[in-house]
Amino acid sequence: MQKAKWYFLGLMAMLFFSTAFAEDTIKIAAIYALTGEAAKGEANSNSTSLQGVRYALEEVNKQGGILGKQIKLLVLDNNSSPIGSAIAAESAAKAGVSAIVGATWSSHSIAIARVAQPKGIPMISNFSTNPEVTKIGNYIFRTCFTDDFQGKIMARFARKNLNADTAVIFTDLTSNFSLMLAAIFRDNFEKSGGKIVTEVRYKHKQVIFEREIRQAQKANADVWFLSGHSESGYIVKQAQDAEISLVPLGGDGWSESFLAKGGSELKRGYYCTHWSEFMDSEFSRLFVKKYKHLKNFGVGTALGYDAVMVLADAIRRAGSTDRDKIRDALANTRSFKGVTGTITFDAIGNPVKSAVIMEIKNGKRHYLRTLEP
Secondary structure, eight states, rough: OOOHHHHHHHHHHHHHHHHHHHHHHHEEEEOSSSGGGGGOSSOOHHHHHHHHHHHHHHHHHTTTBBTEEEEEEEEOTTSSSSHHHHHHHHHHHHTSSSEEEOSHHHHHHHHHHHHHHTTTTOOOEOOOOOHHHTTTTEEEEEESHHHHHHHHHHHHIIIIIOOOEEEEEEEEOOOHHHHHHHHHHHHHHHHOOEEEEEEEEEEEOOOOHHHHHHHHHOOOOOOEOSSSTTTTTHHHHHHHTTTOOOEEHHHHHHHHHHHHTTTGGGEEEEEEEEEOTTTTOOHHHHHHHHHHHSSSHHHHHHHHHHHOOOOHHHHHHHHHHHHHHHHHHHHHHEEEETTTTEEEEOSSOOOOOOOEEEEEEEEEEEEEEEEEE
């Protein structure tokens, strides 16, 4: 009887402390691709984003947490698919998280948002640029700019900064990202008085672009706008190898893989991105000084870091872990000083913020300027 009594008391104590610990934490889910196609390569946007999320949470917890509580991170693998993303979001909901951070690929974030919105779970994507993500509902936000914005910015840069009157557009017919970005660039370039001489179409898995390059060359345009991803590296390299003079422009799809596929040999080019370690901002400089030496440092790291810091700020202002109150606080975020810029959410949950223009000179990337909305 005595042993049974002490066993019962011990069990009750364990239950009490585990319950107390749970009440003293704020659970946040991070949903990213840890396996599969989207997780390939150490510098992929999923691994860098997750690291940024971890850095921010470590800082917040070291400073005492939020509302006197520590943040507990629940990391979930979306298996590089929309279905896996939806399953991960359901798991996050069952775990009772206060919010979700992620994902990077827009198709993954859309799947998560379709679960989070009806369940009333605030969600912040750090790297999904498709405009449809936040249109799913009023609980969905992002810390990156949209394709609408970057297409407009690159058209403006081509016209005003490069004085381009004519352009050729390269469009990947198998990529929604490329199709959308190409359309937005075209509309804005033409609205500002420019002329699209021709649009060259291709398919993503191509590695030889001889025919497409010849078509673009005949147009004799001032700039080439390459609206795709890493395959754009093949295009610029093959054009240069053919001794064609070109000034290529791109969006945030020009990642590390773009350089590996030929972009590192580009003599001159420009692209739009969310952040550069060379930005002249106090928050950015401190971030670079603290984390640049660590593994998986890059644009995704900064965006993931900002996503958590924006969320932490909203929870503080909400004064509660109630999801509805956190959502309302996020919606009212104004002039938040982040690493990637000053963030104010518009009515759709998109940040009103600047974009960075990077210049490639002889294969080396250089920060050129920051363009405001």
